[in-house]
Structures are given as structure tokens and as C-alpha cells.
Amino acid sequence: MKSFKLFKRISHGILSIVYYPRDVKPIGCKWVYSVKLNSDGSLNRYKARLVALGNKQEYGIDCDETFAPVAKMTPVRMVISIAASSGWSLHQMDVKNAFLHGDLIEDIYIIHPQGLFSSSNGVCKLKRSLYGLKQEPRAWYEKFLSTLLEFSFTQSQYDSSLFIHRTSAGIVLLLLYVDDMVITGSDHTSIQRLKQQLQASFHMKDLGNLHYFLGLEVHSTSKGIFLHQHKYAADLIYMAGLQLVNLVDTSLAVNVKYHRDGGDLCMIRYCIGNLWLVSQFMHSPRHLHLAAVRRIILYLKETTQCGLFFPVGIYPKLSAYNDADWAGCPDTQRSVTGWCMFLGTSLISWKSKKQARVSKSSTESEYRAMSPACSEIIWLRGLLAELGFPQTEPTSLYADNISDIHFVVNPVFHERTKHIEVDCHSICDTYDDKLISLPHVSTQFQVADILNKAVPRSRHQFLVSKLMLLDQPHQFEGDVNKGIILLSLIVYISISRID
Incomplete structure (x- = not known):
């Protein structure tokens, strides 16, 4: 069985048998057996694979560049949210033995599996990448990138794993995570043609509509798309x-x-x-x-049955909430930053992280928290513009600290803010460029509050409902309408309270 698989790889042009080169030290290899499961935990298939012992490789000799970008969760949720609001279908494809498609720049030799050949001088020279090599992800990514560029796709400037193709009939989007890809867009003809082109270039498996991706279970309904884990x-x-x-x-x-x-x-x-x-x-x-x-x-x-819901027909307008828990860490007295980003009413990005410096006041801690939130907003605005949904108005960054809003709006910094790092003051440039606006929101309605501190049960349930974290799909219709109305009403009440 092992011999058959190895000769099958040889016939596919992965490796060839050569005599032992005296000036080259080959690396080892071994067989690895694994079990692949479906999203529900049931058996999918048994897998056997020949892998190289990449731990024996030396940087600069056996390998050079090894890093390969993969899709980030925020763009994944953004694309799913846009697909839901626009009524686009989501497709999924999988590359069989993806790393075997990569082209190698270096000359790599591996020792043949024990007992396969009688000659001790015989080694295997790799013609293409093999599982276990340190450069295997990079080789596969470069191969896939060059293939998509030949298909008239362009690579996103804001996410290297997102590829865009615009046609006269619409747009096609492709997100890549190693060997798994999500395809969506408004041009159905181009999507089908892309599938055919990919199947002609690689060994592909068409998984149909998107149901499971990176641990996310996806359910599509007439009301929208439901994500859960x-x-x-x-x-x-x-x-x-x-x-x-x-x-x-x-x-x-x-x-x-x-x-x-x-x-x-x-x-x-x-x-x-x-x-x-x-x-x-x-x-x-x-x-x-x-x-x-x-x-x-x-x-x-x-809350096992809860998940994020992305409704149909909501315009993808970006908004954000920002907050900080002053001196939230009892050991270091550092504050905890919390922010969340919405696309329409869909939650697509959030962060809860301890700050790098100790803040002297709650005003300073929330001012520091604004800086990473602004960076995220700038990135998301650029990504949305690439996808064809430019944000023509400043993105609302809701804050519950009036002093912070005054610090940003007023170009003359007060005496108590001059010790804050310069990079935090980039918020002012973002505000002056009209990329963000800073409406005040009451602390009672600050959604980001749930990301940096423990809250009582009633407030916890209230904030969860604002995050559009809903229950099973059969409860969508009532819960979605209630959630959208609640979120819109809270924003209206909060803005009305500004003096």
C-alpha cells in the first residue's frame, strides 16, 4: 500500500528517484495516518500521507521564505455579512493535497521510505512541494496566487488572502485559508466559470453551498445567514x-x-x-x-445554540463602539480595552485586550482605547471600498466619555494629556480627515461594556441582545426585527442626549 502511494506521487511528478549526491544531505520522511471528521463529528475518511521531516531543514540552505498569509476572521465575517445583505450565494471549494501543487525553488532531497528500494544509493529529489517542508505553505500560496492572477483576479491591498474579480455583470470574491476557499459575488456566471478553471488547474472538490468554514457553522435562511460554533x-x-x-x-x-x-x-x-x-x-x-x-x-x-445573525437587506454601513475598564487588571493596574464593529446591524469585529501602559485616569484609558479602534476602522473602510461599498460618511465611533471627545475635537491638548504616546494622538488626524465621527453614547447603552468587565445578569442580557447574538434559526423572524429596532432606537436615544 505504501509503495503504491509513493509510486503514485512519482507518477504525478512530485518526486523522482536519483543517485545519492555527495554534496547534499537528504532529509528524512515518514508516513502519517489521520482521521478526518465532518462538522458534526462523524467520520469523513481515513488519510495516509508521506511527509518530509522538515524539522531537519536549515534556513538559508533548505528553505528561505516560509510564511503564507491566510484569511482573517474579520474579513470572513465581513464577506458573509455583505453576501447576506446583498442576497449572494456562498460557495465552498477544497483543494485536494494542496501542498503538493507548490513549486519548489530549492533543491530538496529526501530519504526514501525504509524497505521500498533495495539500493542504498537511491534518494528522492522533490520536483514539487511535499507535506512537512517548512516552505510548503509559501510554495502553495505563490502557486495559487499566480493562478488567480492569470484568471484576471486582483489581490486585495488590505487582506492578502482576499481576491477580487470585477466584470460587467458584477463582482466575484474569493477568500483563501490554506486549501479551503469561500467564493461569493453577484456574477453567477463568472463564479461557475471560476470553479471550472480551478478544477482544471488543481485537484479540487466542490463542496457546494457554504456550511462549515474555520470552525464556523453557516446556515442560510430567507431572513439572512446564521453563524454559530x-x-x-x-x-x-x-x-x-x-x-x-x-x-x-x-x-x-x-x-x-x-x-x-x-x-x-x-x-x-x-x-x-x-x-x-x-x-x-x-x-x-x-x-x-x-x-x-x-x-x-x-x-x-x-448559550450553545446562540450565534451571530447577518440579516438580509441591511446596507453595510460601518459603525463602532469603544470603551475601557480603567485599572481593570488587579496585578498591573493596567486598563482593558474593548471595542466592537458593526456592518449595518451585523457584528463583524471585536477586541478585548489589556493596554500596554498604566493610565492615570479613566479618561486617559479610554483615549488610549480609541487608537486601535481607529486603526481597525481605517482598515475596514479601505476593505469595504475595495469590495464596492465605500463609506461616504464618517464612521461613527460611539464613546461614553465626553472628555475624550473634547480631546479629539480640540486641537490644543490639555496639560494632562501631553504624556500620552504620540501614536495615540493619530486619532485627531483620523477625525480631521472625516474618517470618523465621535457621537456620545450613554454608558447605559455602551455595547463595548460587555467586552472588558463583568456585568449583572439583566445588563448582560441587554448588551447581548444589542450584539445581535440570537438563538436558533426558527426564532429569527421575531428576534431579528426586535434586535434591529432596539439597536436603532438605542443609537437615536444616545445621540439625542448630546447637549
Whole structure:
């Protein structure tokens, strides 16, 4: 069986048998066996693959460039949101043995699998990339990029894994994540032609309409597109062994601060790497941190059926909410930044991150939080313009601190802001260029509040509803209309309160 597979690769032009070169040190190889599962956990197929031992490669000799860009989650959600609002269909394709298509620049030799050839002088010279090589992702990406450029696609300036093709009938978009790709657009004829061209160039598998991508389960309805991670949450709950434990209403206990050295050491580290809040304590986990992990997983169990909904017919206008929890870290006294971005009413991007500096006031902490939010807005505006949805008006960045708004609007900085890093003051240039506006929003309606602090149950449920985090698809019709009206009403009330 192994011999057959290897000779099959030879016949496909992957490698050839040559005599042992004296001036070259070949690297090893081995067979790897794995099981591929479907999105629901059922068996898809068994896989066997010959891989090179890339850990023996030396940079500058056996390999050079190794990095290959992949699709980021924010552009993925943006493309799905635009497809939902515009009524575009989403298609998915998969490349079979993608890394075997890459062209190698270097001369790579591997030792043949043991027992396959009787001659000790025989080695295998790779004609194309092989799994296990350090440069395999780069070689495949360069091959795919050159192929799409031949198909008259252009590469996005804002995301290297996004490719765009404009025709007289519309537009075609392709997102690439290693060997998985999502295709959508308004020109259905060009989409079908692209599929045929890809199948003629590579060994492709047409998976039909998009259902599962990067851990996201996708369900399309007449009302829009629903994204969730039921399987991921179920696997996390099963791994933690909490299937039969009572549920909780919120992910974090109110008025509880998690210290680095709080409580006794705990040797169990399961699940912590999946959760941002407690992943910062992985080097020395305590029982209190384990209790926090347990509560978060129980909350996931309560909300397993929830997901993000992208409705039909909503114009993709970008808006954002920004907030900070002043001195939120009890160990370092650093603040926690939180912001979220909406495209229409669809949540496409969010961030919760500890700031790099200690802020002397809540005003300073929220002013620092504006800087990364502005950078994200500039990036998203450029991406939307490439996709054919330019933002003609300034993007609303809702803030609940009036002092911060005055700092940005007033060109003369006050005495207490001169110590803030220069890069934070780029917010003023963004405001002067009319890329953002800074409407004031009441703290009661600040959506980003949920990203940087624990809140009571009633407020937690209120903020979740504003994020368009909905339940099962059969509840869409009522929940979507209620969510859209609620979000619009909150923005209207907040802006009306500005003096």
C-alpha cells in the first residue's frame, strides 16, 4: 500500500528517484495516518500521507521564505455579512493535497521510505512541494496566487488572502485559508466559470453551498445567514466533563477580580488556552482560575445554540463602539480595552485586550482605547471600498466619555494629556480627515461594556441582545426585527442626549 502511494506521487511528478549526491544531505520522511471528521463529528475518511521531516531543514540552505498569509476572521465575517445583505450565494471549494501543487525553488532531497528500494544509493529529489517542508505553505500560496492572477483576479491591498474579480455583470470574491476557499459575488456566471478553471488547474472538490468554514457553522435562511460554533462549544464542554452540571446566566461573576497569585496552585490546565480571560494565568494556574474556567464553560453550555445573525437587506454601513475598564487588571493596574464593529446591524469585529501602559485616569484609558479602534476602522473602510461599498460618511465611533471627545475635537491638548504616546494622538488626524465621527453614547447603552468587565445578569442580557447574538434559526423572524429596532432606537436615544 505504501509503495503504491509513493509510486503514485512519482507518477504525478512530485518526486523522482536519483543517485545519492555527495554534496547534499537528504532529509528524512515518514508516513502519517489521520482521521478526518465532518462538522458534526462523524467520520469523513481515513488519510495516509508521506511527509518530509522538515524539522531537519536549515534556513538559508533548505528553505528561505516560509510564511503564507491566510484569511482573517474579520474579513470572513465581513464577506458573509455583505453576501447576506446583498442576497449572494456562498460557495465552498477544497483543494485536494494542496501542498503538493507548490513549486519548489530549492533543491530538496529526501530519504526514501525504509524497505521500498533495495539500493542504498537511491534518494528522492522533490520536483514539487511535499507535506512537512517548512516552505510548503509559501510554495502553495505563490502557486495559487499566480493562478488567480492569470484568471484576471486582483489581490486585495488590505487582506492578502482576499481576491477580487470585477466584470460587467458584477463582482466575484474569493477568500483563501490554506486549501479551503469561500467564493461569493453577484456574477453567477463568472463564479461557475471560476470553479471550472480551478478544477482544471488543481485537484479540487466542490463542496457546494457554504456550511462549515474555520470552525464556523453557516446556515442560510430567507431572513439572512446564521453563524454559530455548536460543535466547538460541545467539544469544550465534553472535554471539561461538565455535561450534567447546572447552568449559569453570565460568563463572569460580578465584583470578582482574578489575581496572578490568588489561591493555591492547580496543576490542571485543560481548556485554559481556549479562553482569553484566564489564558494569561496559564504559566501558574490557581484554583480560582479553574473556577473561572468552569463558569465560562457552563455559560457556553447555556448559550450553545446562540450565534451571530447577518440579516438580509441591511446596507453595510460601518459603525463602532469603544470603551475601557480603567485599572481593570488587579496585578498591573493596567486598563482593558474593548471595542466592537458593526456592518449595518451585523457584528463583524471585536477586541478585548489589556493596554500596554498604566493610565492615570479613566479618561486617559479610554483615549488610549480609541487608537486601535481607529486603526481597525481605517482598515475596514479601505476593505469595504475595495469590495464596492465605500463609506461616504464618517464612521461613527460611539464613546461614553465626553472628555475624550473634547480631546479629539480640540486641537490644543490639555496639560494632562501631553504624556500620552504620540501614536495615540493619530486619532485627531483620523477625525480631521472625516474618517470618523465621535457621537456620545450613554454608558447605559455602551455595547463595548460587555467586552472588558463583568456585568449583572439583566445588563448582560441587554448588551447581548444589542450584539445581535440570537438563538436558533426558527426564532429569527421575531428576534431579528426586535434586535434591529432596539439597536436603532438605542443609537437615536444616545445621540439625542448630546447637549
